[in-house]
Amino acid sequence: MNKEMVEKIKNNPDYQELVSKRSSFSIKLTILMLIVYFAFILTIAFDPSFLGTPLSGDSVTTVGIPVGIAIIFFAFVLTGIYTKRANSEFDELNNKIKESVREEI
Amino acid sequence: MISRIFLLLILGAVSLLAAAAIEGEAMQRELNLSAIVMFVIFVGATLVITYWAAKRTKSAKDFYTAGGGITGFQNGMAIAGDYMSAASFLGISGLVYLNGYDGLIYSIGFLVGWPIILFMIAEPLRNLGKYTFADVASYRLRQTPIRILAASGSIATVVLYLIAQMVGSGKLIQLLFGLEYEVAVIIVGILMMLYVTFGGMLATTWVQIIKAFLLLSGATFMAVAVMAHYSFDFGQLFAHATELKGVEIMSPGGLISDPVSAISLAVALIFGVAGLPHILMRFFTVSDAKEARKSVFYATGFIGYFYILTFIIGFGAIVMIFKNPEYLDVAKQAIDGGYPIFGGNNMAAIHLSHAVGGDFFLGFISAVAFATILAVVSGLTLAGASAISHDLYASVIKKGKVDSITEMKVSKAATVVLGVVAIIMGILFEQQNIAFVVGLAFAIAASANFPILFLSMYWRGLTTRGAVIGGGLGLATAVILVILGPIVWVDILENETAIFPYKYPALFSIIVAFIATYIFSVTDNSEGAKDEAEAFEAQYIRAQTGIGAEGATEH
Numbered sequence: 001m002n003k004e005m006v007e008k009i010k011n012n013p014d015y016q017e018l019v020s021k022r023s024s025f026s027i028k029l030t031i032l033m034l035i036v037y038f039a040f041i042l043t044i045a046f047d048p049s050f051l052g053t054p055l056s057g058d059s060v061t062t063v064g065i066p067v068g069i070a071i072i073f074f075a076f077v078l079t080g081i082y083t084k085r086a087n088s089e090f091d092e093l094n095n096k097i098k099e100s101v102r103e104e105i
Numbered sequence: 106m107i108s109r110i111f112l113l114l115i116l117g118a119v120s121l122l123a124a125a126a127i128e129g130e131a132m133q134r135e136l137n138l139s140a141i142v143m144f145v146i147f148v149g150a151t152l153v154i155t156y157w158a159a160k161r162t163k164s165a166k167d168f169y170t171a172g173g174g175i176t177g178f179q180n181g182m183a184i185a186g187d188y189m190s191a192a193s194f195l196g197i198s199g200l201v202y203l204n205g206y207d208g209l210i211y212s213i214g215f216l217v218g219w220p221i222i223l224f225m226i227a228e229p230l231r232n233l234g235k236y237t238f239a240d241v242a243s244y245r246l247r248q249t250p251i252r253i254l255a256a257s258g259s260i261a262t263v264v265l266y267l268i269a270q271m272v273g274s275g276k277l278i279q280l281l282f283g284l285e286y287e288v289a290v291i292i293v294g295i296l297m298m299l300y301v302t303f304g305g306m307l308a309t310t311w312v313q314i315i316k317a318f319l320l321l322s323g324a325t326f327m328a329v330a331v332m333a334h335y336s337f338d339f340g341q342l343f344a345h346a347t348e349l350k351g352v353e354i355m356s357p358g359g360l361i362s363d364p365v366s367a368i369s370l371a372v373a374l375i376f377g378v379a380g381l382p383h384i385l386m387r388f389f390t391v392s393d394a395k396e397a398r399k400s401v402f403y404a405t406g407f408i409g410y411f412y413i414l415t416f417i418i419g420f421g422a423i424v425m426i427f428k429n430p431e432y433l434d435v436a437k438q439a440i441d442g443g444y445p446i447f448g449g450n451n452m453a454a455i456h457l458s459h460a461v462g463g464d465f466f467l468g469f470i471s472a473v474a475f476a477t478i479l480a481v482v483s484g485l486t487l488a489g490a491s492a493i494s495h496d497l498y499a500s501v502i503k504k505g506k507v508d509s510i511t512e513m514k515v516s517k518a519a520t521v522v523l524g525v526v527a528i529i530m531g532i533l534f535e536q537q538n539i540a541f542v543v544g545l546a547f548a549i550a551a552s553a554n555f556p557i558l559f560l561s562m563y564w565r566g567l568t569t570r571g572a573v574i575g576g577g578l579g580l581a582t583a584v585i586l587v588i589l590g591p592i593v594w595v596d597i598l599e600n601e602t603a604i605f606p607y608k609y610p611a612l613f614s615i616i617v618a619f620i621a622t623y624i625f626s627v628t629d630n631s632e633g634a635k636d637e638a639e640a641f642e643a644q645y646i647r648a649q650t651g652i653g654a655e656g657a658t659e660h
Contacts, residue, residue: 001643001653009646019649026224033224037371039216044210044357045367051206052356060347061340062355068209071217072409078220083402086228091395097650 005101012100016092025085029078040071139468140282140475147319147476147586148296150295154311158304165509168305168516169236169491170389173655175310177396181403184387186313187484188215188318188378188404189411191477192273192543195451197412201419202426202453205346205354207420210361212412214371218378219408223401226379229562231388231647235655237488238385238554239496242561245640247569247633249501251557254576256496258553259382263489263582264526265546266383267482271531272539274478280448281455281471287532294528301490301524306390309483316480319473321407324414327454329468330461331421337438339535346423354423366607373611377547380554383488394651422453425460432456486523493519541592544609548587552579552614556622562648565641568634569627575622582617586610 009015043050051064124609162168175183193215201208239255240459269354278289300308335341339590342388347355352655361367426432446456458470493514543594557576560567587593589605607613626634647653 001647005272006643006646009650009652010642015646015650022649030221030224033217033220035373037213037375038368040213040365041210041361041367041371044361045364048357049222054355059340060343060352060355064206064209065339065343065357068206068213069413071213072412075216075403076409077472079223079402079405082220082223083398094650096273098652101652 009101012097014093014096014100016031018090018097021093022086022090025082029082033075033078036071036074040067111322128368137464137468137471138350139465140471141378142280143468143472144475147315147472151300151308151312151315151476151479151559153316155300155304155308156396158308158311161307162303162305162513165236165495165512165516167307168513169386169487171307171310172306173392175396177389177391177399178403179310179398180391180400182317182407183310183313183390184384184400184404185407185411186317186320186480187383187387188408189317189477190481191277191474192271193270194320194324194411194415194477195277195454195474196647198415198419198422198454198457199449199451201416202422203450204358204360205301205310205350205420205423206356207358207360209412209416210357212415214374215378216405216409216412218375219401219405221375222379223398223405225559226385226562227388227397227401228394228651230385230558230655231391231394232648232651233562233644234389235306236389237491238382238420238558239492239500242557242572243645244498244561245637246561246567246572248504250569250573252496252500254573255554255557256381256492256501258549258557258576258580259492259496260489262380262382262546262550262554263485263492263523265529265542265549266381267485267489267523267527268530268534269539269542269546270478270482270485271527272360272534272537274475274482275531275535277474277478280452281474286535290528290531293482294524294531296479297486297527298521298524300483301487301520302480305513306487308602309480310390312476312480312483316473316476317407320477321411322457323412323466323473324418325413326466327421327457327461328417331417331425331457334424337454342417342420342424346420349427350423365612366574366609369607369609369612372615373544373547373551373609376551376555376615377611378550380550380558381547382492382550382554383484385554385558386482386488386491389655392656393654418454418457421461422457426453426456429460432460486520486527489523490516490519493523538592538597539586541590541597542593545583545587548583548609548611548614549580551611552583552618553577556615556618560622564626565638565645566626567622568629568637569625570629570630570631571622571626572633573617574625575620578621579614582614583610586613 051062051067053063055061055063161172166172197208197212200211230238230241233244237259239252239259242255243251271293274293275286275290278284279286300312332342335345340357343355361370388400391397391400426446432446434445434447446452455467455470455474459467494512498515499505499512553576556579559573586605587610589603590610591603591606591608594600594603
């Protein structure tokens with residue numbers, strides 16, 4: 001990639017939009033995942049009895065079971081949310097950028 | 106010529122297996138005939154695939170990336186196949202069987218790295234790289250030092266992981282098939298060398314996909330069979346399990362003792378996955394960033410589903426295997442008391458397969474466990490061989506001036522060397538305590554491979570000097586802290602107290618790596634450093650858009 005092309009793409013509003021939107025989306029989702037996971041791990045480290053509380057008076061199933069399974073689902077759902085938006089919105093922007101420099105490639 | 110060698114090697118492997126099977130009848134555990142038959146069918150099918158793949162593997166690109174034409178779904182399945190090792194299938198279900206809830210905590214840790222790989226790593230990795238993650242790390246930095254660092258990190262991770270897999274496989278196969286330990290290790294080593302040298306990434310990928318399918322099907326059957334006993338009501342299953350083992354199994358137990366260990370383990374798992382060379386390499390088998398992203402989506406789904414199954418399987422084993430006289434190891438009980446099962450807690454899932462599906466299904470699950478080991482060691486060996494041939498030979502020694510055919514030949518030779526090393530290590534480490542090995546592999550991946558890869562993609566200020574010193578210190582810190590920690594210093598070297606008190610060093614070694622990389626980058630005022638910063642813009646554009654990225658080969 002030569003300097004001219006770098007400058008051209010850098011100044012392309014679609015490129016700027018793609019980078020800013022995707023970066024902020026990725027960072028938000030990453031932080032969300034880390035918060036959920038570390039909240040879980042630190043709960044175990046500082047207050048393990050919380051996850052061991054029974055769901056109801058006569059049940060042996062504890063709070064920890066639905067919470068644990070929910071984190072697994074949450075991780076998968078997050079990848080789904082990202083993939084869906086990237087497949088449509090981000091890829092559309094990206095195609096526009098590629099189109100704009102097609103002749104030079 | 107090639108097909109003749111291929112045939113010869115197959116005949117060798119088959120006769121070894123047959124000889125071993127006959128010899129195995131003399132062993133104390135009975136020979137599992139249905140397991141052997143199913144395993145031979147699996148090996149036969151995968152060798153046919155290898156033969157088919159060998160004819161399509163004509164260049165280095167084919168060898169390393171299967172031509173780059175694997176779809177996102179296929180690659181997602183193959184990644185899951187790489188990641189769901191026999192250790193995680195048997196180990197996690199065994200941990201659930203032993204401690205209940207702790208097993209779930211462990212598996213969640215192994216899963217949460219995946220979304221982060223998707224958000225941060227997968228797409229730029231695919232856009233910038235060609236065959237190995239070192240391609241990305243060295244994209245705008247000096248080739249020789251960065252390749253040597255990345256290859257050291259890759260080879261260290263791969264060899265440690267291989268030792269763990271080989272020792273585990275030898276013991277497992279000894280138990281399941283009644284084969285001798287050494288024979289089992291040699292068979293695994295030979296088959297793995299066959300798949301990788303002849304079929305390259307294409308054969309390895311399909312072995313992973315088939316194995317992932319078999320493992321998920323088998324585990325689904327077991328989980329459904331367990332749940333059917335309790336009219337698909339978790340409440341009833343848990344109620345019965347707590348009657349047998351007490352209510353403690355429903356809460357967090359001793360897995361995580363203090364906050365520092367908890368965070369350190371979490372850091373090792375999350376960032377370790379993003380630094381495993383055999384996982385990273387899989388992203389180069391798809392055609393573009395879009396398929397790379399889809400791969401992670403499917404892989405996360407398969408792996409998450411698998412961990413839910415292992416949780417059910419572990420509880421199923423509590424209700425069906427625990428205190429069941431059929432699986433009780435009476436000899437061991439006489440010495441240690443309690444209710445030990447044959448082969449130890451890690452055999453819980455294997456015994457459960459017998460309890461829900463009889464001898465035939467036990468044979469199936471045993472064969473799947475064997476197939477799992479083969480698939481995982483193949484992926485590892487291919488990644489290690491690529492680090493040797495692509496990073497060290499082609500880029501460092503030959504400075505990139507090497508043709509594709511020669512590079513592929515070197516890679517095949519490296520595969521054979523790694524295979525032999527794996528067999529020898531597997532035999533040498535049979536009686537050793539290898540509990541620290543996988544932890545160390547994850548720690549190195551998290552503190553040497555991951556920081557360099559991540560910073561090279563996102564930080565303009567990264568220089569060669571910073572990366573080499575930071576990555577090198579991260580690697581050294583991880584190794585030293587594991588040696589000084591409780592597992593090696595106390596349990597293996599038999600000292601009184603550990604110099605470093607925590608089992609998991611990643612939190613510390615990853616911080617060392619990032620800080621050292623930062624300091625030695627920002628203080629680097631060389632001309633080279635200036636050029637490296639200037640080259641960042643073009644690299645970032647390619648990482649973000651895929652303009653100029655490697656495409657798939659046409660066949």
